[in-house]
Amino acid sequence: MGSHYILGDKVRIYRRENSSVWQAQARLEGKKWRVSTKTDSLAQAKEFAEDWYFELRGKSRVGQLTAERTFADAAKQFLLEYEAITNGERNPRYVKDHAARLRNHLIPYFGDKPLSQITAGMVQDYRIIRLQPNADTGKVPTRSTLHHETVTLRQVMKTALRHGWLAHLPDFSAPYRASGKISHRAWFSREEYKKLYTYTRERAKSAVGLNWQHAAEQLHDYILFMANTGLRPDEANSLEYRDVTLDEGEEGDDPILLIEVRGKRGVGYCKSTHGAVQPFKRLVERNRPRPTDLVFPQDHKKQFNRALTDCDLKFDREGNRRSAYSLRHTYICLRLLEGADIYQIAKNCRTSVEMIEKHYAVHLKNTLDARAINVRRKA
Known part of the structure; x- marks a missing residue:
């Protein structure tokens, strides 16, 4: 289904591929602004988008309109805080591992996304893409690797929450997963x-x-x-x-x-x-x-x-x-x-x-x- 416009052509309503939820987009002060309407009903999405646009206009008049922080902004803040706060309490290798996961996987996928648009569905889309076999090696990441990436993702989003850049955390749990078996570590009698x-x-x-x-x-x-x-x-x-x-x-x-x-x-x-x-x-x-x-x-x-x-x-x-x-x-x-x-x-x-x-x-x-x-x- 294509795009819909309201208020003349000031607000565009559209859906992303493989998503049933409508998104809204508008241009103010020379910048594009986007938001998820969080509904699959077109009528409700139009009402939401209209209210959202007038709210943006009001903030613009009083000089309060600022661009929403992106995941890359939160990731930068997280690394800055984490290394300073855990200095001497965490192995430097552990800090470097967080940075490597962000640099190699998380920022390339989430980096330019506004924080409010990172939903549980987007996190699941990320998992699906990561589970595709590597083009060169044919390998897929282990469950442990994906778990560590999710931990890093959660830490970045919690940083954004503490700074007021995010209203609430999305659900990071993997759907359809059965309760994990408690493994008994291999040892020697x-x-x-x-x-x-x-x-x-x-x-x-x-x-x-x-x-x-x-x-x-x-x-x-x-x-x-x-x-x-x-x-x-x-x-x-x-x-x-x-x-x-x-x-x-x-x-x-x-x-x-x-x-x-x-x-x-x-x-x-x-x-x-x-x-x-x-x-x-x-x-x-x-x-x-x-x-x-x-x-x-x-x-x-x-x-x-x-x-x-x-x-x-x-x-x-x-x-x-x-x-x-x-x-x-x-x-x-x-x-x-x-x-x-x-x-x-x-x-x-x-x-x-x-x-x-x-x-x-x-x-x-x-x-x-x-x-x-x-x-x-x-x-």
Whole structure:
């Protein structure tokens, strides 16, 4: 259906492709002004557009007519505020990821759109376009990638709302989506973990004198260190020797490592188990580092995946793929099975109790007291 004009030709009413809602457009002070009538009824759209135009005319007479802010304006303000406010509290990489999503995807699609025109329908149109296979690679973004883009989009729109550039937030939820399954993170049971580190230990011994001896020894200590600290892989990748301190504790206590962690949530702290001490001492002795050297300067991904394949541990019993992150999950699960306090684990791992209960509770069966569960009231 074509365009319709009211008030002579001062206001144009039209519909966008694949949309049933009428839009209104007018020209005042040398600029084009657009608004959604939010109705699919032509008669109601004409009434709305007429009122809207006279309101614009009134603002123009008193000098209050200013152009509506666009998504690009809000995105610029968001990045300016976010980097300043979260300085030191968020990993700089996290801030850069927001900027990359805006630059590569969100601004090219939403950038010139007035904020009031960004509706739930437009957000869904964006998702559909993003889910089209890439012309060069044939790939489509993962659900996680789209989720992160939606988070960035929401943050920008919330910035606009705070500044009064927007009356309300649109609905960002994905329609037709069933309730997501709560995934149980892939980890290693005690037997599986022992099988893995026994393999890497023997492999490191067999590499003595060969050109890959250093890499094999580093991988073995990496596995032991990660499974006894609960660090995220990105936290371990940025860890420097000066961030790690040996704590002998009081008399009779086992020594542990005190670690200053820099990761996605800024700076946090971690106390390792005793099992991380000897691997770290070997790393120091082997590498003779300066305080600012990285503890794990090499990427162990290929080596680690090979070890998982050789040990037949690449997937858990539910089909979840294991990765270096599984060592963190192993740390959490084993601590829970030993009866450690869930709040202390959450604090030590720089996460929340809710996240641990949501993703790891399935592994708590051994901690349940059967006598407490099956208690019978006396008659």
